[in-house]
Amino acid sequence: MARLDVVETFHGLFFPGHLHTQDSLQLALKFPFQDTDIIIVSYPKSGTTWMQEIVTLISSRGDPHVSRSVPNWARAPWLEHHYFAALLEASPTTPRVITTHLPHHLLGPTLQGSKAKVIYVSRNPKDVVVSFYHFHKIAKFLPEAGSFSEFLNRFLKGTLHYGCWFDHIEGWTRQKATMNNLLHISYEEMSMDIQGAIKRVSSYLQIPLMEDEVNNCVKHCSFSSMKDNKMANYTLVTEEIMDHKKGFFMRKGKIGDWKNMFTEELNQYFNSVLESKMVDSTLEFTWDE
Ligand code: A3P
Numbered sequence: 366m367a368r369l370d371v372v373e374t375f376h377g378l379f380f381p382g383h384l385h386t387q388d389s390l391q392l393a394l395k396f397p398f399q400d401t402d403i404i405i406v407s408y409p410k411s412g413t414t415w416m417q418e419i420v421t422l423i424s425s426r427g428d429p430h431v432s433r434s435v436p437n438w439a440r441a442p443w444l445e446h447h448y449f450a451a452l453l454e455a456s457p458t459t460p461r462v463i464t465t466h467l468p469h470h471l472l473g474p475t476l477q478g479s480k481a482k483v484i485y486v487s488r489n490p491k492d493v494v495v496s497f498y499h500f501h502k503i504a505k506f507l508p509e510a511g512s513f514s515e516f517l518n519r520f521l522k523g524t525l526h527y528g529c530w531f532d533h534i535e536g537w538t539r540q541k542a543t544m545n546n547l548l549h550i551s552y553e554e555m556s557m558d559i560q561g562a563i564k565r566v567s568s569y570l571q572i573p574l575m576e577d578e579v580n581n582c583v584k585h586c587s588f589s590s591m592k593d594n595k596m597a598n599y600t601l602v603t604e605e606i607m608d609h610k611k612g613f614f615m616r617k618g619k620i621g622d623w624k625n626m627f628t629e630e631l632n633q634y635f636n637s638v639l640e641s642k643m644v645d646s647t648l649e650f651t652w653d654e
Pocket of ligand 1: 407408409410411412413414415492495496497499586587588589591614615616617618619622
């Protein structure tokens with residue numbers, strides 16, 4: 366395993382070199398999507414892995430065989446990773462399921478005119494930054510997390526892996542007005558009504574499910590079920606890449622954990638930046654259960 370110390374810079378964003386190369390990033394922007402493709406798009410730590418599980422389960426009508434036998438990165442490969450093409454070729458999922466964290470200003474032009482079905486998953490940004498902070502502690506391919514207040518500043522300035530959260534969510538959700546093939550769903554919606562969320566996704570994907578199939582999806586994509594599933598919980602990733610002694614990828618899975626990390630002062634600062642950056646936005650967030 367090499368290149369953990371190599372950083373690729375691409376369109377002003379930085380990428381860990383063991384996963385991305387200039388070639389893989391260039392290829393992602395030219396990828397010939399098919400109209401039948403399903404594309405899961407999110408900013409990191411917004412519920413991507415959860416949606417990968419949901420889409421896999423919906424595609425197999427609630428049968429957990431694929432989600433329990435194939436790692437999530439092989440059944441819903443990452444568009445921008447250097448092993449994408451090989452994994453996509455071998456992927457057992459039909460239709461093809463592709464995952465990406467790329468912002469809309471990079472991927473939008475490639476998708477223009479495509480009928481591929483985009484599912485954009487968002488999460489309230491306070492829980493995103495807390496989840497990302499803990500993830501930096503286990504992910505050896507990311508820079509040191511530092512103190513939480515320093516980390517929060519990097520998040521607000523948009524200097525973390527995959528750049529600015531504000532640009533990401535605004536860039537993708539703005540497309541909803543013009544794109545029929547974009548479903549925006551939030552982590553909080555999934556958390557508060559998973560049955561409803563699964564039905565919404567299955568109806569959008571035009572894979573109608575019977576009630577017992579929905580119930581099986583609900584059962585197998587629960588936090589406890591996924592935490593137990595080594596094909597979804599990232600424990601298959603080697604210690605060189607993730608330090609599993611420092612924490613779990615499937616960490617808490619809650620709405621409102623930000624309250625355990627934000628001081629009153631940080632909260633006020635965060636709120637003021639959020640307000641100024643999203644002055645034209647109609648998006649609303651759920652901050653607790
Ligand atoms: P926490 O760190 O807050 O626990 P991503 O897949 O985009 O990297 O997001 C990871 C976050 O989603 C983690 O959040 C993880 O625990 C949470 N998550 C994954 N599967 C989940 C599930 N089935 N239910 C609730 N949260 C889930």
